[in-house]
Amino acid sequence: MDGSFSSALNDPRSLERAASALRCLPFRRAFYGLLSGEAISSEELHRRDDQAQLSFVRLTSDRAENHFIWLIRVGVLRREVDGQGLTERVRLTPMGRELLSRWSGEIPRAALLERIRHGLRRRWPRL
Template sequence: MRCLPFAAELYRELQQQGLDAHTIWQNRSRFGRGPSWPGDGERLEDDLRWLITVGVLRREVDGQGLTSRFRLTPLGRDLLDSHQAELLKPADWNDRLRHALRRRWPF
């Protein structure tokens, strides 16, 4: 939880309503977590795809199919509710290294 790339405010917002990447990008001061904000839109999309891969986020679906909006999954809601304090703690170098290796080579 400490290595998740966004502030708890983003996850709370995604629990209430879907957000698209552009809205997230425009609200760095609100959704950013420390100095690790993505450098460009592609990196932001990578972070959002990673959260989909680990099961925290999902793409919102409407009658036409997938949309450009993201929402919190039930697993994401459980993590947010039961481990919210972990989002407030900064990740140490050991956690960041383990997370980076796991993200690069997930298996």
């Protein structure tokens, strides 16, 4: 799917909310690059020896899963499906790929005010 078609399907507010999540969450670009080629679960992420290259902070599997759920809600990730239904593993969505194409290098980290707003939006989505 080309970027223009994908952009037409995603409204600007959804894209901006998802971009903010990418800037505010602790995952590095290498994490999303990994997900563009394979699916991974929060437990697998927690056990990886190279977690420091994938995240700015060490994550427990529960904390990573909470971030995965939020990224699913904003449209960046999706659950992988196997023959028996949804799995605990996640993959990058077309929206996630489109957002990552905005940055050539590492995803810029959000300023403190944006992180506070993001945290409030995440906990109280109606604000």
